[in-house]
Amino acid sequence: MAYETLIVEIEDEIALIRLNRPEALNALNAKLMSELTAVLAAADANDKVRCIILTGSDKAFAAGADIKEMAERSFVDVFGGDFFAPEAEALLRVRKPMIAAVAGYALGGGCELAMICDFIIAADTAKFGQPEINLGVVAGLGGTQRLTRFVGKSKSMDMHLTGRNMDAAEAERCGLVSRVVPAKDLISEARKSAAKIAGKSALTVMAVKEAVNRSYETTLREGLLFERRLFHALFATEDQKEGMAAFLEKRTAQFRDR
Numbered sequence: 001m002a003y004e005t006l007i008v009e010i011e012d013e014i015a016l017i018r019l020n021r022p023e024a025l026n027a028l029n030a031k032l033m034s035e036l037t038a039v040l041a042a043a044d045a046n047d048k049v050r051c052i053i054l055t056g057s058d059k060a061f062a063a064g065a066d067i068k069e070m071a072e073r074s075f076v077d078v079f080g081g082d083f084f085a086p087e088a089e090a091l092l093r094v095r096k097p098m099i100a101a102v103a104g105y106a107l108g109g110g111c112e113l114a115m116i117c118d119f120i121i122a123a124d125t126a127k128f129g130q131p132e133i134n135l136g137v138v139a140g141l142g143g144t145q146r147l148t149r150f151v152g153k154s155k156s157m158d159m160h161l162t163g164r165n166m167d168a169a170e171a172e173r174c175g176l177v178s179r180v181v182p183a184k185d186l187i188s189e190a191r192k193s194a195a196k197i198a199g200k201s202a203l204t205v206m207a208v209k210e211a212v213n214r215s216y217e218t219t220l221r222e223g224l225l226f227e228r229r230l231f232h233a234l235f236a237t238e239d240q241k242e243g244m245a246a247f248l249e250k251r252t253a254q255f256r257d258r
């Protein structure tokens, strides 16, 4: 299916979704957000997809929400219409792992979109920032909450209050990204990680995603109990039997998602 703002390829059980509005540095407009949520829901439901990579261009992952589209809106428009709320919720419903492969600018909503993914692999050209303060607004897709959990209060305040960008090295140092790779290798490195994940049991992958995400939303004690119960529950699966038998028999496990 052809999209106006995305290029989508499904190959080797990996869905590669490329944001494609080069004229606006992949700014997130209504069309892009609606196509993105539809594609992600379809990938989540597609048995041929085991991992999703979200990426942009060499110059920009995404330079934020579309300022041209927002500039003339009123409070009644954005609050009354609950601007981007359904899309933000839809992104959180994706159960398959999502890797953000970021080159160039990931600013404002672009940085927030990358943080909604399960982890970020950055090209050495990546620049992250929350410059909304320069526009007279605050982040709206989770930036004040997620960036603070990733990098701590001091750096998050610095980023949000000054609107400065951080480069890939700083983003790796402070834990915003899992690793930095040369820009030319970004997609191949993301594919390698995706292929590793695609080889695991899909049940276990979903359990990991739920457990790690739960750590952001609950107390330590509740999170530990949630994790322990998931660990116990996975003993009801054939994949646990297969995984442990394969280790003991010194062979590669053949998971069947059961």
Ligand code: CO8
Residues within 6 Å of the ligand: 023, 024, 025, 027, 028, 063, 064, 065, 066, 067, 068, 069, 083, 084, 085, 105, 107, 108, 109, 110, 131, 132, 135, 138, 139, 140, 141
């Ligand atoms: N929106 C719309 N158009 C954009 C955006 C954007 N965010 N960013 C860039 N563009 C457009 C430019 O207007 C320009 O178009 P044109 O050629 O027609 O003038 C084209 O992309 C190329 O951009 P530049 O010429 O500016 O390229 P530079 O290389 O000189 O600069 C920058 C690149 C530094 C990335 C610069 O474009 C920039 O500062 N962009 C804006 C970044 C920004 O402020 N982002 C935050 C937006 S607000 C936001 O994201 C809030 C999210 C929360 C929403 C959720 C609500 C619930």
